[in-house]
Amino acid sequence: MTQGQPEHIPDPTQRELLHVVVLAGGVGGAKAAAGLYQILPPQALTVIVNTGDDFELLGLPISPDLDTIMYTLAGINHPEQGWGLAGDTFQALEMIGRYGGPTWFRLGDKDLATHIMRRYLRDQGHSLTAITEQLAQALGIQARILPMSDDPVCTVVDTPEGRLPFQEYFVRQRQQPRVLAVHFEGIDRARPTPAVMEALARADAIVFAPSNPYLSLDPILALPGVREAIRSRRERVVAISPIVGGKALKGPAAKMMREFGESPSPLVVARRYADLLAAFVLDEQDTAYRDAIAALGLRVHVTDTIMKTPADRARVARAALAALGWEVVDEHA
Amino acid sequence: MTQGQPEHIPDPTQRELLHVVVLAGGVGGAKAAAGLYQILPPQALTVIVNTGDDFELLGLPISPDLDTIMYTLAGINHPEQGWGLAGDTFQALEMIGRYGGPTWFRLGDKDLATHIMRRYLRDQGHSLTAITEQLAQALGIQARILPMSDDPVCTVVDTPEGRLPFQEYFVRQRQQPRVLAVHFEGIDRARPTPAVMEALARADAIVFAPSNPYLSLDPILALPGVREAIRSRRERVVAISPIVGGKALKGPAAKMMREFGESPSPLVVARRYADLLAAFVLDEQDTAYRDAIAALGLRVHVTDTIMKTPADRARVARAALAALGWEVVDEHA
Numbered sequence: 213m214t215q216g217q218p219e220h221i222p223d224p225t226q227r228e229l230l231h232v233v234v235l236a237g238g239v240g241g242a243k244a245a246a247g248l249y250q251i252l253p254p255q256a257l258t259v260i261v262n263t264g265d266d267f268e269l270l271g272l273p274i275s276p277d278l279d280t281i282m283y284t285l286a287g288i289n290h291p292e293q294g295w296g297l298a299g300d301t302f303q304a305l306e307m308i309g310r311y312g313g314p315t316w317f318r319l320g321d322k323d324l325a326t327h328i329m330r331r332y333l334r335d336q337g338h339s340l341t342a343i344t345e346q347l348a349q350a351l352g353i354q355a356r357i358l359p360m361s362d363d364p365v366c367t368v369v370d371t372p373e374g375r376l377p378f379q380e381y382f383v384r385q386r387q388q389p390r391v392l393a394v395h396f397e398g399i400d401r402a403r404p405t406p407a408v409m410e411a412l413a414r415a416d417a418i419v420f421a422p423s424n425p426y427l428s429l430d431p432i433l434a435l436p437g438v439r440e441a442i443r444s445r446r447e448r449v450v451a452i453s454p455i456v457g458g459k460a461l462k463g464p465a466a467k468m469m470r471e472f473g474e475s476p477s478p479l480v481v482a483r484r485y486a487d488l489l490a491a492f493v494l495d496e497q498d499t500a501y502r503d504a505i506a507a508l509g510l511r512v513h514v515t516d517t518i519m520k521t522p523a524d525r526a527r528v529a530r531a532a533l534a535a536l537g538w539e540v541v542d543e544h545a
Numbered sequence: 546m547t548q549g550q551p552e553h554i555p556d557p558t559q560r561e562l563l564h565v566v567v568l569a570g571g572v573g574g575a576k577a578a579a580g581l582y583q584i585l586p587p588q589a590l591t592v593i594v595n596t597g598d599d600f601e602l603l604g605l606p607i608s609p610d611l612d613t614i615m616y617t618l619a620g621i622n623h624p625e626q627g628w629g630l631a632g633d634t635f636q637a638l639e640m641i642g643r644y645g646g647p648t649w650f651r652l653g654d655k656d657l658a659t660h661i662m663r664r665y666l667r668d669q670g671h672s673l674t675a676i677t678e679q680l681a682q683a684l685g686i687q688a689r690i691l692p693m694s695d696d697p698v699c700t701v702v703d704t705p706e707g708r709l710p711f712q713e714y715f716v717r718q719r720q721q722p723r724v725l726a727v728h729f730e731g732i733d734r735a736r737p738t739p740a741v742m743e744a745l746a747r748a749d750a751i752v753f754a755p756s757n758p759y760l761s762l763d764p765i766l767a768l769p770g771v772r773e774a775i776r777s778r779r780e781r782v783v784a785i786s787p788i789v790g791g792k793a794l795k796g797p798a799a800k801m802m803r804e805f806g807e808s809p810s811p812l813v814v815a816r817r818y819a820d821l822l823a824a825f826v827l828d829e830q831d832t833a834y835r836d837a838i839a840a841l842g843l844r845v846h847v848t849d850t851i852m853k854t855p856a857d858r859a860r861v862a863r864a865a866l867a868a869l870g871w872e873v874v875d876e877h878a
Contacts, residue, residue: 270661271668297640301634301636303633303653303654304637304655305658306655306658307654308658310683311658311659311662311679312679313658313662313665321637321640321657322636322637322640324637324640324654324657325638325641325646328603328637328641328646328657329641329646331604332603332646346645347644350643350645351643
């Protein structure tokens with residue numbers, strides 16, 4: 213890296229002292245984290261991950277966002293699906309179905325190993341943070357992947373049919389029901405982990421991944437102290453727009469904006485987090501919103517934010533840091 | 546069935562009133578049970594299964610003998626291996642290995658479903674008996690498969706290197722260590738289930754499968770009340786020799802006999818259980834022992850006891866019942 217904001221950036225010969233934090237959930241989060249992991253010294257990156265989607269199936273603790281990010285950073289994620297592992301099979305799930313067990317959540321055989329290990333280590337008394345660290349290290353990941361909390365937080369959505377647990381809404385009902393409101397059950401008793409607070413406190417840059425604001429970023433920000441910690445470092449905080457050309461690239465973010473009475477656009481996201489951000493990465497399809505976002509006091513950086521290839525991911529990651537005034541020299545180029 | 550011992554056998558038009566119980570463990574037990582299942586009305590059969598080999602791996606409760614018997618009666622067992630399911634894969638195990646977990650016990654992906662369901666149902670408060678019934682029914686098995694006890698019993702072996710848990714001896718060390726003694730930890734606090742005692746009490750025939758006497762049959766017989774219940778029905782009890790031509794067809798039975806200072810032969814088994822038995826099925830290679838076994842007061846029935854095909858299994862099952870004076874008309878012939 214070379215210096216962009218001289219007062220904030222350590223000596224470029226001391227790269228190991230750099231700290232970049234990304235707040236992430238789901239596929240957009242995994243891609244942005246992977247882009248940063250590509251362009252930064254690997255130990256410079258900390259990913260703070262939404263755990264509001266976590267749930268139990270047959271007694272196995274499943275952390276969909278942690279898993280997607282872990283598999284993606286390890287390079288073993290399924291290349292097309294937004295979940296699971298490349299080359300996974302479903303033999304166990306088929307047998308679970310024969311036994312009359314649930315099969316609506318597509319648990320692959322390799323994936324199952326993650327949940328079995330997580331349950332086993334949890335029963336041994338380890339925290340989700342410690343378990344995630346152990347599993348990620350075993351997969352050779354040098355970045356830190358931190359669950360937002362070691363306490364249970366359970367995202368639920370209110371719909372015209374009543375309150376639905378997150379996976380019921382997201383997977384089983386394929387995000388079809390209209391969302392009236394989102395709640396994070398347990399959030400008042402939950403605490404961000406010390407590792408999360410420490411990572412935020414010493415971050416040289418904080419990146420909001422292009423994840424669903426309502427379902428992926430808001431749970432992290434709803435933890436007591438997190439907003440304040442981020443706001444106190446506002447000059448180092450950038451968000452990448454999850455909305456491109458009025459649509460979410462993946463998932464129900466745009467649909468939910470409409471359900472909440474908003475016209476889906478990057479501006480909705482920029483407004484939502486304006487008090488936390490210094491900069492905003494806007495897709496080149498959405499330059500019409502540039503001035504409105506700048507008027508919120510944010511520096512706007514425009515790029516193609518669609519991430520299909522590793523090169524795309526690296527470009528978006530570089531754009532996010534550039535929006536904060538950083539220029540990243542690509543080691544791998 | 547037609548009448549052999551008129552005083553014991555119900556009206557052949559009331560086949561549903563017949564009750565045949567087989568005591569079983571391991572591969573020999575599964576094959577004998579499968580033979581009886583083939584030749585009897587399916588609901589006539591109850592299999593009482595050794596659970597001394599049960600253990601936990603990564604928090605999953607594994608019941609190797611129950612599983613082998615369940616898979617065999619469901620017709621989904623691996624055709625060559627003495628364990629596991631046909632066409633199973635090992636994707637989860639490979640991933641568990643990447644995470645640094647244990648891989649010495651070859652847990653297949655389909656097999657894993659059984660242990661996950663068992664753990665889940667156990668956590669819901671179900672007994673091993675109830676869980677086994679539910680899983681077996683889901684696989685379409687009409688015979689009853691009963692664990693010998695719902696209480697934990699843990700077979701351990703004393704070796705020159707010290708005491709080893711059963712799977713450590715059996716799988717990990719491939720039965721190589723010399724066995725000085727076998728113990729069933731927990732046996733004094735364990736009770737046979739009411740279902741086991743009821744099945745024994747109303748059995749028209751009780752068959753000791755050609756299972757390892759020390760490791761598979763002894764744990765069942767060591768449960769308080771079981772020997773007495775069987776002895777009180779001694780006229781209906783037959784054992785199938787697990788030793789053929791001085792060897793065990795599978796497993797360490799013959800090796801253990803030598804370690805216990807005996808010359809491996811069917812006579813060792815006949816003597817061990819003489820007070821419980823009315824009859825004994827001897828392999829045609831071992832007719833030299835016929836008189837010695839008869840001298841113990843047992844009726845001896847000779848057949849080829851090697852079970853490679855379904856026809857072999859049926860022949861051995863028929864021989865066991867014939868030794869008790871029963872003649873089974875093959876419905877499927």
